[in-house]
Amino acid sequence: MKKVKRNVAILISSSDDDEDFSVKSNFTHTKSKAKSVMTSVPRKNPKRAKTALLSASCPRPSKKGSVFDEMKRFCEEFDDDFTGIKVSAGLQSNNDMWIDKHKPHNLEELAVQKKKVEEVKTWFEERLEAAMDGLSNVLLVAGPSGVGKTATIHAIASNLGVKIWEWTTPTPTVWPEHLHNSNSGLKYMSKLDEFEAFVERVRKYGLTSPTLKGSQASVILLVDDLPVVNVRAAYGRIQRCLTLLVQLVRIPTAIVITNYDKDDSADFSTRCWEELLLSLHSAGACKVNFNPVTVNSIKKTLTAISRKEQREVGADSIDLIAKASGGDIRQAINSLQYLCLKPHRRPILSSKERLDNASCLDDVFCLPFGKDENLSLFHALGKFLHNKRESEHTIASDRDTFLLKEKFVRFPLKMDAPEVILCQAHGQATTLSDFLHENVLDFLSEDAIDDAWLVASYLSDANFLLSSLSGHLSRDFGAQNIIQSAAASVAARGVLFGNAHPVPSRWHAIRRPKLWEVEQSSRRNKRQMFNQRDDLPNSLTTYSQIVMATEFRPSLKWLGCRASESFQADDMVEEDSDSTCLHENKLDLSDDEIEDW
Amino acid sequence: MLWVDKYRPKTLDKVIVHQDVAQNLRKLVSEGDCPHFLFYGPSGSGKKTLIMALLRQIFGPSADKVKVENKIWKVDAGTRTIDVELTTLSSTHHVELNPSDAGFQDRYVVQEIIKEMAKNRPIDTKGKKGFKVLVLNEVDKLSREAQHSLRRTMEKYSASCRLILCSNSSSKVTEAVRSRCLNVRINAPMEEEIVSVLEFIAIKEGLQFPQGFAARIVEKSNRNLRRAVLTFESCRVQQYPFTNNQTIPPMDWEQYVSEIASDIMKEQSPKRLFEVRGKLYELLTNCIPPEIILKRLLFELLKKLDSELKHEVSNWAAHYEHRMRLGQKAIFHLEAFVAKFMSIYKSFLISTFG
Numbered sequence: 001m002k003k004v005k006r007n008v009a010i011l012i013s014s015s016d017d018d019e020d021f022s023v024k025s026n027f028t029h030t031k032s033k034a035k036s037v038m039t040s041v042p043r044k045n046p047k048r049a050k051t052a053l054l055s056a057s058c059p060r061p062s063k064k065g066s067v068f069d070e071m072k073r074f075c076e077e078f079d080d081d082f083t084g085i086k087v088s089a090g091l092q093s094n095n096d097m098w099i100d101k102h103k104p105h106n107l108e109e110l111a112v113q114k115k116k117v118e119e120v121k122t123w124f125e126e127r128l129e130a131a132m133d134g135l136s137n138v139l140l141v142a143g144p145s146g147v148g149k150t151a152t153i154h155a156i157a158s159n160l161g162v163k164i165w166e167w168t169t170p171t172p173t174v175w176p177e178h179l180h181n182s183n184s185g186l187k188y189m190s191k192l193d194e195f196e197a198f199v200e201r202v203r204k205y206g207l208t209s210p211t212l213k214g215s216q217a218s219v220i221l222l223v224d225d226l227p228v229v230n231v232r233a234a235y236g237r238i239q240r241c242l243t244l245l246v247q248l249v250r251i252p253t254a255i256v257i258t259n260y261d262k263d264d265s266a267d268f269s270t271r272c273w274e275e276l277l278l279s280l281h282s283a284g285a286c287k288v289n290f291n292p293v294t295v296n297s298i299k300k301t302l303t304a305i306s307r308k309e310q311r312e313v314g315a316d317s318i319d320l321i322a323k324a325s326g327g328d329i330r331q332a333i334n335s336l337q338y339l340c341l342k343p344h345r346r347p348i349l350s351s352k353e354r355l356d357n358a359s360c361l362d363d364v365f366c367l368p369f370g371k372d373e374n375l376s377l378f379h380a381l382g383k384f385l386h387n388k389r390e391s392e393h394t395i396a397s398d399r400d401t402f403l404l405k406e407k408f409v410r411f412p413l414k415m416d417a418p419e420v421i422l423c424q425a426h427g428q429a430t431t432l433s434d435f436l437h438e439n440v441l442d443f444l445s446e447d448a449i450d451d452a453w454l455v456a457s458y459l460s461d462a463n464f465l466l467s468s469l470s471g472h473l474s475r476d477f478g479a480q481n482i483i484q485s486a487a488a489s490v491a492a493r494g495v496l497f498g499n500a501h502p503v504p505s506r507w508h509a510i511r512r513p514k515l516w517e518v519e520q521s522s523r524r525n526k527r528q529m530f531n532q533r534d535d536l537p538n539s540l541t542t543y544s545q546i547v548m549a550t551e552f553r554p555s556l557k558w559l560g561c562r563a564s565e566s567f568q569a570d571d572m573v574e575e576d577s578d579s580t581c582l583h584e585n586k587l588d589l590s591d592d593e594i595e596d597w
Numbered sequence: 598m599l600w601v602d603k604y605r606p607k608t609l610d611k612v613i614v615h616q617d618v619a620q621n622l623r624k625l626v627s628e629g630d631c632p633h634f635l636f637y638g639p640s641g642s643g644k645k646t647l648i649m650a651l652l653r654q655i656f657g658p659s660a661d662k663v664k665v666e667n668k669i670w671k672v673d674a675g676t677r678t679i680d681v682e683l684t685t686l687s688s689t690h691h692v693e694l695n696p697s698d699a700g701f702q703d704r705y706v707v708q709e710i711i712k713e714m715a716k717n718r719p720i721d722t723k724g725k726k727g728f729k730v731l732v733l734n735e736v737d738k739l740s741r742e743a744q745h746s747l748r749r750t751m752e753k754y755s756a757s758c759r760l761i762l763c764s765n766s767s768s769k770v771t772e773a774v775r776s777r778c779l780n781v782r783i784n785a786p787m788e789e790e791i792v793s794v795l796e797f798i799a800i801k802e803g804l805q806f807p808q809g810f811a812a813r814i815v816e817k818s819n820r821n822l823r824r825a826v827l828t829f830e831s832c833r834v835q836q837y838p839f840t841n842n843q844t845i846p847p848m849d850w851e852q853y854v855s856e857i858a859s860d861i862m863k864e865q866s867p868k869r870l871f872e873v874r875g876k877l878y879e880l881l882t883n884c885i886p887p888e889i890i891l892k893r894l895l896f897e898l899l900k901k902l903d904s905e906l907k908h909e910v911s912n913w914a915a916h917y918e919h920r921m922r923l924g925q926k927a928i929f930h931l932e933a934f935v936a937k938f939m940s941i942y943k944s945f946l947i948s949t950f951g
Contacts, residue, residue: 456929457936529884555848
């Protein structure tokens with residue numbers, strides 16, 4: 001019973017993914033036609049999207065008639081486009097999706113680098129032939145999404161003629177169900193709990209499931225879908241349990257780990273996964289890194305698929321798709337299918353022109369497929385700090401209806417609007433302003449102290465905006481968001497505007513804000529000071545922190561720290577350990593440098 | 598024991614500065630009348646000393662037996678409980694604490710402690726219920742919410758509990774709280790008074806100092822009695838017997854600020870601004886409050902400045918001090934001030950000297 005349920009679950013999830021994408025591509029395509037509607041389209045399954053749209057427009061149909069019509073048109077179009085893809089509720093394998101239909105079945109069809117495939121294959125062969133003692137039976141397959149990690153393993157398995165036994169995430173418990181269960185005495189198990197139990201079972205008993213009949217040797221275990229963890233404790237649990245698995249499992253096991261957003265190294269969860277990979281690797285697991293699929297092999301695959309489907313797709317469209325996919329072959333195939341749905345509606349060649357004509361605000365969206373570009377924080381910072389501008393006013397004459405004073409005039413930017421960049425870099429306003437503050441002075445020219453003041457005053461404004469967050473607005477998330485983005489925008493634009501005489505670009509390393517260290521050590525000092533205050537012998541009263549810092553500590557220094565000798569010693573130790581860990585952090589981050597471009 | 602603590606007058610009779618205030622307080626207490634108090638005045642003027650002496654006047658010597666406790670208060674804040682760690686100093690009759698150490702959770706602390714004190718009030722020898730005294734330091738640093746909750750609790754528990762508030766400036770204490778207290782203003786002691794205190798200490802310690810030596814210390818101390826005594830003790834450690842050409846050891850951070858000021862005056866460029874930032878960081882690391890840094894920096898800059906710029910520079914300093922109070926990260930605003938000063942000063946130099 002449970003088994004069946006699980007199968008269902010996978011299918012739902014996978015088809016969800018695909019739908020998700022299709023909706024999105026549709027959405028971006030129609031964007032060019034009906035811009036005003038787009039903003040409210042939720043990226044969910046099409047049916048829900050439709051109802052949401054309709055209901056949203058219902059209250060004021062008369063007033064916003066045109067919008068309503070547009071929405072309707074959009075929805076119809078939406079449905080039209082989707083007649084090609086039957087949205088089955090996930091009861092069977094959905095072969096209408098090309099991504100499933102043209103799944104690689106043998107090694108030749110794989111678009112992955114031959115060397116990598118070979119590497120994985122030999123690994124499996126070795127492990128399957130003889131149980132190796134002393135060597136771990138776990139293979140880590142890491143790489144960005146959609147580069148064919150899972151597909152490679154499946155293809156290899158079928159090539160070697162072994163069965164794959166896969167960990168599949170059980171159905172999520174919905175709230176009413178949980179309520180129902182708790183009445184009947186069933187305890188709630190999180191996904192992590194179940195995963196742990198599964199690993200435990202595999203470790204102890206191997207695969208003794210009655211459904212698997214063949215000999216033990218011809219089975220490989222695939223863990224594709226690791227539970228999501230967010231908290232450090234949960235992360236520790238998953239690390240422990242995987243390490244045990246690495247050390248003790250007896251059947252060949254492949255663990256697939258997807259590196260999300262590699263560039264966003266400030267993110268906690270990304271760092272976690274990296275750490276996890278490292279620790280598993282050091283525990284003896286073998287590791288294979290998959291790179292994004294090359295444009296050429298994507299093109300080859302796409303051509304092969306379009307030939308099989310007997311569709312005429314121009315070579316340049318395929319070229320565009322392959323380039324836009326960013327090495328994500330799943331994305332590329334989905335795009336291709338979408339493109340083939342309505343070939344007549346899709347004058348792909350003109351999209352290039354559209355790219356040129358599009359106004360600067362939505363040129364990110366004008367390709368109907370492809371991933372939106374993500375910028376790393378450092379990339380964005382580099383853009384702001386280097387402040388690349390045109391050397392002369394190109395469009396000034398006809399556009400400037402009102403004249404600005406000489407000192408407010410700047411040459412046009414050689415980049416997107418700062419807000420667009422901020423969006424792409426999805427940086428926190430606080431982090432951004434800290435980084436800008438730390439680094440901006442390097443980019444000012446030698447004697448432009450006025451510029452320095454201008455920049456500093458804008459950063460001060462940004463900080464002021466950010467601090468109003470901590471007050472009474474803390475519960476109003478909408479307002480908080482607006483203020484956040486306003487502050488980020490003020491900081492970024494302030495830096496761009498203030499730096500009126502940017503230095504000719506040269507190479508600069510972007511430093512990590514020293515402010516963070518200062519804050520940390522000031523907090524430590526404060527704690528130390530409190531201890532010191534409590535240790536002041538026989539004082540009848542407590543001194544305030546200011547008095548301690550400005551009067552007592554300096555005097556105590558002169559007095560040879562008589563009062564504080566005893567605990568200075570153990571503070572020293574603490575400080576030492578702290579400083580080393582700070583140092584490590586610094587080493588970590590010094591890699592994040594940008595080059596001049 | 599530091600001299601500041603050693604020679605702190607224990608009773609209202611023995612105080613050297615503010616004798617008039619002490620007399621009044623004694624009269625007030627001897628009549629059995631004890632209102633809430635608000636002591637305010639600049640740092641180092643003797644507020645704490647007076648408060649301690651006052652407590653002793655009310656409760657007798659047992660008020661001196663204090664113990665320091667680092668207590669964790671469990672505060673019930675509606676949906677969750679918050680742990681607030683705070684150091685308190687208490688005797689059987691009073692509790693002293695710095696609620697502003699608890700940061701933004703200060704209002705819970707104030708309410709909770711007063712409630713707790715009111716619950717177990719002491720019974721004095723005559724069998725009637727006495728009152729406890731709560732000494733709150735740095736009331737001006739309490740958040741507005743905390744001050745409001747203070748007002749309410751003050752009224753509710755006034756039968757069992759007296760408050761003695763202590764702050765540097767009365768203007769940052771809300772009107773409502775001020776009107777419920779007896780306000781006692783403690784001026785910064787006059788220079789002659791400080792000299793007499795130093796002489797008193799010298800006699801007790803058996804020290805001699807040359808003519809005008811005490812006056813030099815006092816001059817450096819900026820009419821801050823505590824500072825004068827601390828400096829005096831440092832001088833003692835530095836060199837004894839005292840000589841007239843002995844340098845008075847300055848507070849290290851003040852020296853540092855004046856270095857920053859001369860850096861700023863020497864060169865005005867982004868590069869120099871960056872160096873200044875490093876030095877400001879150094880000060881902040883040592884927990885020198887940014888407002889004090891800004892004030893001191895302005896003071897040092899004004900000393901060297903042409904009088905026609907003084908007005909503008911002070912104006913900007915005030916602007917950024919306000920910003921600093923509103924904002925979170927002081928360095929942004931401090932640096933903006935320095936940059937503005939550099940910009941003003943540079944254009945002034947160019948226009949004057951070409």
